[in-house]
Amino acid sequence: MPHNDEPPVTLRIFGKQSRFLREQREMTRRELAGLIPYSESLIAMVERGERPPKPGYVDAVDQALGANGVLRVLIPDVAEKHHPAWAEEYVNLQAEALALHVYSTHFLHGLLQTEDYARAVFRSVRPSMEDEEIERSVQARLATQSLLTRKPACRMTFVLEEPVLQRKIGGPAVWEGELRNLLKLSELHNIQLQVMPLARETHAGMDGPMTLLETPDHHTIGYVEGHRGSYFLTEPDDVSVMSHVYGTLRSQALDAEASRDLIHRLLTGDARA
Incomplete structure (x- = not known):
């Protein structure tokens, strides 16, 4: 079976597309972070294909960049799953x-x-996971x-x-x-x-x-x-x-x-x- 270190192709494509739209508008990641409720570090990880974006993130970036749905249409392909x-x-x-x-x-x-131990493990992950992401991961692990x-x-x-x-x-x-x-x-x-x-x-x-x-x-x-x-x-x-x-x-x-x-x-x- 192949080595799986590379981020999924869909995440890499989404990341490159969102970065291209941002740079076309001569906007830095810090400037984009000032317009949406997500951090500069998260934007960087998404643009590199390292973190699957939540639908709320995609909506916010699509609107901030004036993408007119170009990014939003990709939500079904890049939506976060229970497991990486x-x-x-x-x-x-x-x-x-x-x-x-x-x-x-x-x-x-x-x-x-146990459920509590699993939750503590996910809370130890760095970069930090958001609370909703932690709970989904815990339930997936218990399943x-x-x-x-x-x-x-x-x-x-x-x-x-x-x-x-x-x-x-x-x-x-x-x-x-x-x-x-x-x-x-x-x-x-x-x-x-x-x-x-x-x-x-x-x-x-x-x-x-x-x-x-x-x-x-x-x-x-x-x-x-x-x-x-x-x-x-x-x-x-x-x-x-x-x-x-x-x-x-x-x-x-x-x-x-x-x-x-x-x-x-x-x-x-x-x-x-």
């Missing part, structure tokens, strides 16, 4: 997966997040969690770095609720959680987080996320390496019972937190 365009393909594949294997290093995978109890069941394993569990994203109450959620999820027959302890002196995960996903036709693909997008790995050699790394990570991590015990001790204050 570069993640849509992964979300669809995940919903149909026979098996999912995840290594997390900075925060919990979306399938493991993916139907996979946890889907029938037939999806087989899932998660290797979590210990600092992921110690990091109190959203504050103590949100953190405690998330730990309780992990203990509850660990009781599901199709889910296995393992913690990679800080005390571990050898570590196979130096290349960072990753996901392995088994499709309905029994093909395994790799998925890696980055700052500006994501990409799939489908070549057998690449998938083989990722599978080897993940297998080693699982052998280095605490087993499921010890991991559950660590989570419980973090929750009760009997372990470093």
Whole structure:
């Protein structure tokens, strides 16, 4: 599958068109920001195709630039979706997966997040997201969690770095609720959680987080996320390496019972937190 770092073509076209109209009127981004209820930085991101514009933004810019509907007509093609365009393909594949294997290093995978934890994660995103955008993203994330109890069941394993569990994203109450959620999820027959302890002196995960996903036709693909997008790995050699790394990570991590015990001790204050 192709690398998905590039912004969607529709967003790039809209961005170039809106920038062209602005420059034709010899107007700076700062001057445009003074005419509409949106920031200069947001205008820059939209013009580069990095942020999908809301319909209100398109209307405001169309009017401010005297575009006479040239931009407004593109709303159906560029309207913001629940998931970033570069993640849509992964979300669809995940919903149909026979098996999912995840290594997390900075925060919990979306399938493991409570509503409050997910909201805190999106509030941490920079550039900052608007409140409405955050709530749509939270609800979209929660919708993916139907996979946890889907029938037939999806087989899932998660290797979590210990600092992921110690990091109190959203504050103590949100953190405690998330730990309780992990203990509850660990009781599901199709889910296995393992913690990679800080005390571990050898570590196979130096290349960072990753996901392995088994499709309905029994093909395994790799998925890696980055700052500006994501990409799939489908070549057998690449998938083989990722599978080897993940297998080693699982052998280095605490087993499921010890991991559950660590989570419980973090929750009760009997372990470093």
